[in-house]
Amino acid sequence: MDTExxxxxxLVTDIAKRAREASLSLATIDxxxxxxxxxxxxxxxxxxxxxxxxxxxxxxxxxxALELAKPMxxxxxxxxxxxxxxxxxxxxxxxxxxxxGEVLESKTRPNGLVIDKIRVPIGVVGIIYxxxxxxxxxxxxxxxxxxxxxxxxxxxxxxHTNTAxxxxxxxxxxxxxxxxxxxxxxxxxxxxxxxxxxxxxQYIHCIIPRGGESLIRFVAENSRIPVIKxxxxxxxxxxxxxxxAELAESVVINAKTQRVSxxxxxxxxxxxxxxxxxxxxxxxxxxxxxxxxxxxDSTAGDILGDFDTEPASEDDFYEEYxxxxxxxxxxxxxxxxxNAINKYGSGHSDSxxxxxxxxARQFFAGVDSATVYWNASTRxxxxxxxxxxxxxxxxxxxLHARGPMGLNELCSYKxxxxxxxxxx
Amino acid sequence: MDTExxxxxxLVTDIAKRAREASLSLATIDxxxxxxxxxxxxxxxxxxxxxxxxxxxxxxxxxxALELAKPMxxxxxxxxxxxxxxxxxxxxxxxxxxxxGEVLESKTRPNGLVIDKIRVPIGVVGIIYxxxxxxxxxxxxxxxxxxxxxxxxxxxxxxHTNTAxxxxxxxxxxxxxxxxxxxxxxxxxxxxxxxxxxxxxQYIHCIIPRGGESLIRFVAENSRIPVIKxxxxxxxxxxxxxxxAELAESVVINAKTQRVSxxxxxxxxxxxxxxxxxxxxxxxxxxxxxxxxxxxDSTAGDILGDFDTEPASEDDFYEEYxxxxxxxxxxxxxxxxxNAINKYGSGHSDSxxxxxxxxARQFFAGVDSATVYWNASTRxxxxxxxxxxxxxxxxxxxLHARGPMGLNELCSYKxxxxxxxxxx
Numbered sequence: 006m007d008t009e010x011x012x013x014x015x016l017v018t019d020i021a022k023r024a025r026e027a028s029l030s031l032a033t034i035d036x037x038x039x040x041x042x043x044x045x046x047x048x049x050x051x052x053x054x055x056x057x058x059x060x061x062x063x064x065x066x067x068x069x070a071l072e073l074a075k076p077m078x079x080x081x082x083x084x085x086x087x088x089x090x091x092x093x094x095x096x097x098x099x100x101x102x103x104x105x106g107e108v109l110e111s112k113t114r115p116n117g118l119v120i121d122k123i124r125v126p127i128g129v130v131g132i133i134y135x136x137x138x139x140x141x142x143x144x145x146x147x148x149x150x151x152x153x154x155x156x157x158x159x160x161x162x163x164x165h166t167n168t169a170x171x172x173x174x175x176x177x178x179x180x181x182x183x184x185x186x187x188x189x190x191x192x193x194x195x196x197x198x199x200x201x202x203x204x205x206x207q208y209i210h211c212i213i214p215r216g217g218e219s220l221i222r223f224v225a226e227n228s229r230i231p232v233i234k235x236x237x238x239x240x241x242x243x244x245x246x247x248x249x250a251e252l253a254e255s256v257v258i259n260a261k262t263q264r265v266s267x268x269x270x271x272x273x274x275x276x277x278x279x280x281x282x283x284x285x286x287x288x289x290x291x292x293x294x295x296x297x298x299x300x301x302d303s304t305a306g307d308i309l310g311d312f313d314t315e316p317a318s319e320d321d322f323y324e325e326y327x328x329x330x331x332x333x334x335x336x337x338x339x340x341x342x343x344n345a346i347n348k349y350g351s352g353h354s355d356s357x358x359x360x361x362x363x364x365a366r367q368f369f370a371g372v373d374s375a376t377v378y379w380n381a382s383t384r385x386x387x388x389x390x391x392x393x394x395x396x397x398x399x400x401x402x403x404l405h406a407r408g409p410m411g412l413n414e415l416c417s418y419k420x421x422x423x424x425x426x427x428x429x
Numbered sequence: 430m431d432t433e434x435x436x437x438x439x440l441v442t443d444i445a446k447r448a449r450e451a452s453l454s455l456a457t458i459d460x461x462x463x464x465x466x467x468x469x470x471x472x473x474x475x476x477x478x479x480x481x482x483x484x485x486x487x488x489x490x491x492x493x494a495l496e497l498a499k500p501m502x503x504x505x506x507x508x509x510x511x512x513x514x515x516x517x518x519x520x521x522x523x524x525x526x527x528x529x530g531e532v533l534e535s536k537t538r539p540n541g542l543v544i545d546k547i548r549v550p551i552g553v554v555g556i557i558y559x560x561x562x563x564x565x566x567x568x569x570x571x572x573x574x575x576x577x578x579x580x581x582x583x584x585x586x587x588x589h590t591n592t593a594x595x596x597x598x599x600x601x602x603x604x605x606x607x608x609x610x611x612x613x614x615x616x617x618x619x620x621x622x623x624x625x626x627x628x629x630x631q632y633i634h635c636i637i638p639r640g641g642e643s644l645i646r647f648v649a650e651n652s653r654i655p656v657i658k659x660x661x662x663x664x665x666x667x668x669x670x671x672x673x674a675e676l677a678e679s680v681v682i683n684a685k686t687q688r689v690s691x692x693x694x695x696x697x698x699x700x701x702x703x704x705x706x707x708x709x710x711x712x713x714x715x716x717x718x719x720x721x722x723x724x725x726d727s728t729a730g731d732i733l734g735d736f737d738t739e740p741a742s743e744d745d746f747y748e749e750y751x752x753x754x755x756x757x758x759x760x761x762x763x764x765x766x767x768n769a770i771n772k773y774g775s776g777h778s779d780s781x782x783x784x785x786x787x788x789a790r791q792f793f794a795g796v797d798s799a800t801v802y803w804n805a806s807t808r809x810x811x812x813x814x815x816x817x818x819x820x821x822x823x824x825x826x827x828l829h830a831r832g833p834m835g836l837n838e839l840c841s842y843k844x845x846x847x848x849x850x851x852x853x
Contacts, residue, residue, distance in 0.1 A: 114815075210827045252849075256852060371456075381542055402634075428683035
């Protein structure tokens, strides 16, 4: 047993050390070489689509034997179309601007020192994720383009597919003369190995966990390495007393029902008391027509007497349903709405519907979330919609990155300072 | 025992909850109100200088009874002059620009959404520090100016002084109508309480430890809250084959001897082999004249045959001496120098001395440190020297902040997005 643990420790430590070595050369590699590797990878993935599908079928067979849920098996499945799309995604990242080397600030001090703040890669980034094997390729290419060495630890459900993908990534790195340790996969899904990995803060600089809340909590609680994450997306729309009725209905329906299983979908609806009697029945009807279950506070319940509703408990407003369910509360003021959002929400994405700019500005300032909307659906919280060209994840943390994270958010900076002999 | 622990848990949890509440209103308080509180504090500190000195004397008496080291007692001591200087420092922070609310980026998407990225406070910041009681005031005012609620946990040596200072800060907050929970001090130096505090990631968003390496390691290893830190400053100068001899000597002497006890002082000197025979004896003589002990690798030892030197072990190059000691190694190339710096250094501040721009650019790109200098002393790594107007600390981490941290680095950002009914 202890020998086994020692071996796992050695395994992950070796991987981390080699990643750190690779990161030092990656940081100085030019854009053309990085793009060449990305194009090589896209070509290799398309050429080996059949072999990839063979490996993927092993994971699918295991998943069926384990009677995994249908949506999970669906997410796990590779088809020729999905592989082409994945290759296309790799080429799109190649086409993005290289974030590394940009001068973020430059100033000359009174003593003549020229201080330049330059964007540089973070160094070594660990990605811990579940099921969907395309994450392996997405994360590898985003890290590579931003000059970071990547350590990838996928879920056991996709183990064969991930291993095959890692082999193709290594081929592409080799072909392009890049260090093959630039992207490494942890060749075990043992939890002990993960736990050890999370302690290696001398080699790894950032951990990004992607997946269910329990995985993310495990990572956050056991990591000595800084983690960028969001646990859940408990998002809300607040319909103000000055809301446009049609706009409110269209945004609420879109934010709740366009895709219920994602983090930027709303779970709560707050309605100003002065708008509740006129607007709430319309909103409730539109939601009910989309088969959304209504969990309502007592005021909303009174107003919606004829509707099929459930009484909402306090806990309901904290819940990330990811389902056709919404919790509804009538509030006395925009202040009450903001307090409710700051209390129940997860700081992800919240929207106000109002024609009153003063109220909207108050909401912008007072809602303590990564993204705050005025008269728009929360569903736009996404790296592509934000024009970042890519997304490695979404953060509800406040340090380093908040909201959708693209290539810039995979970077740090350093100061380079030019003098002519200055001493203190 | 357990009741005592429960009480400490409750104590720190209450403080953290109240700080979180205060942070929500602080985030929307205008600059004038924050500056009013800072000026009030400066006045109060000056008015109560005598009372402060009385409290400080209690700490000094305890320190003498415990036979603490002289430099420690010196750092602990308040004088009327030091109190005036502290008050002046508070007024200087009031004069700095408010970082909150600045629009960092603004773009309009093809669908008409206007996405603004706005600088906002982090939220709740915990500062864990040792001995010097002026840190209490420095950190409180920097957090306040940047709209953050502060939780301060000082060392037991300064307990009475810190408690008195906290009382004056509360007075200033009250006088100015700001929430008094905006700055709170942990009224115990019990380690259990600190440990509990570091778990409260639902209320506290960032921890900045300041002090000795063992305190910082304790915080980093036990915190579930993101920590921004530097453990040590193992800084180096590399004297290239194309170095100007006079400039090299002046920078090396300044970087090593101007103040030996600080983190941006150098501990290692690397000299290119082609410059070693001519330059190394001059540098060694200048260092020896300043009473710096020379720990040398075998090549340097051969060149410095007549000098009083000690052989350097491998471990010597990892050491943060904070003393009149330097480790010296002769290297074959700038590549070797960069490898040595990336291996032994702590990623803090490193400098190259050369007249060759190509070599300097290579050094800038290849040295993986927060600040990299060309022909200047490492002693300039400091928030004031960088023109930040203030410094809450220096980071050798790569996420959020790297290098000296001022008011901007005490901020996060959020996206505020204006639409006219956009749905996905």
